[in-house]
Ligand SMILES: NC(=O)C1=CN([C@@H]2O[C@H](COP(=O)(O)OP(=O)(O)OC[C@H]3O[C@@H](n4cnc5c(N)ncnc54)[C@H](OP(=O)(O)O)[C@@H]3O)[C@@H](O)[C@H]2O)C=CC1
C-alpha cells in the first residue's frame with residue numbers, strides 16, 4: 001500500500017469499531033503508512049490510540065478515500081461530518097449493511113462518487129472478502145482504487161447490481177459469525193462426548209480452519225471434499241445422516257439463517 005494515491009493523499013476512516021479496526025489492522029500491516037490515515041471515532045479503543053494515525057482531529061484536505069464504517073443507525077448523524085469532502089475528488093466507500101447508494105446520494109449529493117462495499121472481519125488477517133458496487137459517478141479508476149484498498153485485506157468481487165448486496169451481507173458479511181458458531185457447536189459436541197474443553201476447542205478450531213483452507217486452496221468442489229472424508233458405511237456417513245437430514249439438517253438451517261440476515265439488511269436499508 002506504499003506509493004499509492006491512497007498513501008499520498010490519505011485515507012479517512014469514519015468509525016473505527018470492530019470492522020473499521022479489522023480493516024485498518026490489515027492495511028497497516030500491509031504497508032499503508034499510519035500518517036496517511038485519519039480516523040474519527042468518539043471512543044477510540046486502546047489499540048487505535050496506540051497507532052500513529054491522525055486521530056479525532058481536523059479532516060484531511062483532499063483524501064483519496066473516505067471510508068464510512070459506522071453503524072447503519074448512526075449514518076444520518078455521522079455522515080454530515082464529511083460533507084465538505086463530498087462532490088469533489090474524494091471517493092466515498094461505505095461498508096454499512098443495508099444503507100443504499102440512493103441514501104448516500106441524498107446525504108452527499110448525486111455528483112459524489114460512492115462505492116458501497118461489504119467486507120468481513122477476516123480482513124484483519126488479510127483473508128477477508130469484499131463485494132463492491134459503485135454509483136453512476138464512479139469511474140473505472142474509482143472502482144480500481146476501492147479494489148486496491150480492499151484487496152489489501154483479502155479478495156474483492158464486483159457485483160452486477162446493488163440489489164445483490166443484501167444477500168451478500170447475509171452470506172459473507174455475517175458469515176464469519178456462522179463459522180465461529182460452528183466451532184463453538186463442534187467443541188460443545190466434543191465435550192459432550194467426554195473430551196476436556198481445551199482439547200475439544202483445539203480440535204474444533206483446527207478442523208474448521210483446516211477444512212476451510214483445504215477448500216480455498218484447492219478450489220475443489222466442496223461436495224467432492226466431503227465425499228473424500230466419507231468412507232462407505234463409516235463414521236462420517238453416520239454423522240452426515242444427521243447433519244444432511246432434509247427436514248432438520250444444516251442446509252435448511254443455513255437457508256433460514258442467510259434469509260433472516262438478508263431480510264435484516266433490507267430492513268436496515270429502510271429504517272437505518
Ligand atoms: N462487524 C462486522 O463484521 C461487519 C460490519 N459491517 C458494517 O460496518 C459498520 C460498523 O460495524 P461494526 O464495526 O461492527 O460496529 P462498531 O459499533 O464496532 O463500530 C462503529 C464505530 O463507529 C463509531 N461511531 C459512532 N458514531 C460515530 C460518529 N458520529 N463518527 C465517528 N464514529 C462514530 C462507534 O463509536 P461508539 O461505539 O462509541 O458509538 C464505533 O466505534 C456497520 O455499518 C456494519 O454494518 C460490515 C461488514 C462486516
Ligand SMILES: O=C(O)[C@@H]1CCC=N1
Pocket residue numbers: 097169173174
Ligand atoms: O451484523 C451486522 O449487521 C454487520 C453487517 C455484516 C456483519 N456484521
